[in-house]
Amino acid sequence: MNIARRSALTSLMALMVAWPSAHALEPIKGKAILTITGKVAEKNGANGAEFDLTMLEKLPQQTFSTKTPWDKNPIKFKGPLLRDVLAAAKASGTTLKAAALNDYQTTIPFDDAKNFDVIVAYQMNDQPIPVRTKGPLFIVYPFDTKAELRSNVYYERSAWQLKSILVE
């Protein structure tokens, strides 16, 4: 048991030495609100890449307003681009399986992150998003920019109360 633990620790250290990348994912300090697992090359936790709010705020930010099927008025969203988040974790694959706190699951093609400016929003109308509504994280497509996005396919991919992403 001890040996196993030690070997796990050494292998972790070996990994950190092996990828001394300039963008190496910093160790998590606050409470993890997003975990990216599966095919990720950059890991800062036992399960994979973990992010707290501060880490997400440090990534390049994107802000846009769009109408959604869930509200009568357009909503202003703010957060990093999904592709930047995936890049920070050095994720590579074909599909993303997003899971929500409420056990909601949806599958997103990896290319969606490249083709559209999808963001991982942590603010709605300049306010943090509480779990009581749709928080803390919300995958949002820029629905107003393209007609093809205003369909059930993309509405279903827009997971709220996002908890984790499994890269496959």
Add this chain to the structure above:
Amino acid sequence: MNGSSKNRRYLLWLAIGTGVLALAMAILLVLQITQKRAIEKANELRADSITALVFQFEREFLRFRQTLESSVIRNGELDADNLGLRYDLFLSRLTLLRDNPTTELITHRPEYQKAMPHVDTLIAHADKVMAANPLSKPALAKLLTEFNDAGVDVQALSLAANSEVAALLESQEKTMLRQNNQIIGLTLAQLIFLLIAAGALALRQRKQEKERQALEDLTHELREAHFRAEAANRGKSQFLANMSHELRTPFNGMLGMLGLLESTSVTPAQADYIKTAKGSANHLLTLLNDILDVSALEAGKMTLKPEPAQLGALLNEVEALMRPQATEKGLKFSIVSQAELPHWVLADTTRLKQILFNLINNAIKFTDHGSVTVTVVPRQRTDGNIGLAFLIKDTGIGMDDHVLSSLFQRFFQVDGGLARKFGGTGLGLEISQTLARLMGGAIEVESTQGKGSLFTLHLPFTLCPAPPTAVVAPPIVPLTKPAPAVAAEASATAPAATQDAPPSADAGGPALRVMVVEDHPVNRKFVGILLEKMGCKVTFCENGQLGVEAAERDMFDLILMDVHMPVMDGLTATRTIRAMPGPIAQVPIIVLSADVMNDAKEKALAAGVNDFVSKPVQAGQLQAAMQKCLAAAAAHGSNTAA
């Protein structure tokens, strides 16, 4: 019912049919749109279904309650984070249930009205309990019992939503089914209507086809009738031509005999009778020629034969011939040219003279005093062509508009009284106008009643150089032959059959042996006298067959051949002689014919004759033709004299 009202009725039906179809289609369209909306609505319901919302709400309610329960039962530290997360998720579901418009479907249900206030009270209490830090276990236990109490209402909400959606789907289904039935009914009605319309169209088409067939038959009949009428007309023209020919034959004889009679010694009274008879005969000949011309024109067999001619000489000739008539009536008569006329032009002189004679004749006929003047006015002149206008002006009785309008029509004659006074066939002007048009020109007329008329003949001419050997005036002096012989008095008494009198070797060479093949006794006699005057030895045959037999027996220097004869016609006889062995086959043959149709001459030449002399035979013409043929034969060589 006539065609137009039938057509109107058809159009009306067409309009009604189209209207009905359009209406049915419009209804179908509305139904389809309604269905589309229904389907879209069903889609929305599926996407944001109230059952799903209520189900999720109940699920989070139960999960929070379970977490709460396990927290209360378990000893040890409370998992405040987990409890808080479950509570938040439960609240988020409640918010979604409240805010979603589809919730309106169940707000009227008693289950909803009972459950929601209950949940509100519950939340109010739970907020307080969950806000405490640290959490108090007894408070949580109390909250758990409240949540347990609310479970019944929350589940009732789920069932209410389920039954509401089921009812909605059922009613939508019913609506769809009803509309489907309507669509089926309408489509069926359209189908039946279309079938009926197609049937009606087919009937109409068949009827129209019948009508068209009838029309076609009628057209065919009309064409047939027209064809028959034309054939009849052609038959009439042919009859006229034949008749004229028949008339001409005895007529030639009469004129010839009168001419001969004139030259005998008669008393002055007899001479006067002869002169009158000759005048009448000439008049009759004019009428006959008119009829012949019309027949030829109508049959399209009249063609022009332009040859180099001198207009000046032609006009002099016309003047010389017309002057006596004018002088006789005490009229001044002159033909003048306003400019120098071209020396040589191409013209059918016979026909040109015919037109001028006709116009001048008319002018003299209808003028009692005053003058008749012919003025030649040159018109446009281009390279090698010249247009001339012949103005024939008289100071006669003139014509009114009615007469002018029908002047050039066939058989038209100035009213009955005048016709009796002036006579004529009524064909002259028509012939002149037709001839002028054949020449590329026209005749125009203007006239004032009582003041005279002006006829203008417009004609184009082509200039030409003088012919290499200028046409010498025809030698009207008769009686000499290559072998000039004095008339043998004995031959005059021999009428028919062959006669072999000893050759009269009086003067010069031997007498010319001529065979005359002619069925008509008067013509035979007339031609015989002419030939005797030329000093020929004449043999007569009554038809082609006898002529051929004579040719087999004897040698001749020349044969004069009539065309229309009993037993064997002249052309067949000519062909037979040409096919004979020996020198007789080369004998010159001259056809004497009264045929006026233009192809008569061609036919004769094709049969092998050397020349063609038209009847009535004129001494000068005949002699010229004979001289030409004999000269040609002599040049040819073998002309053995007996």
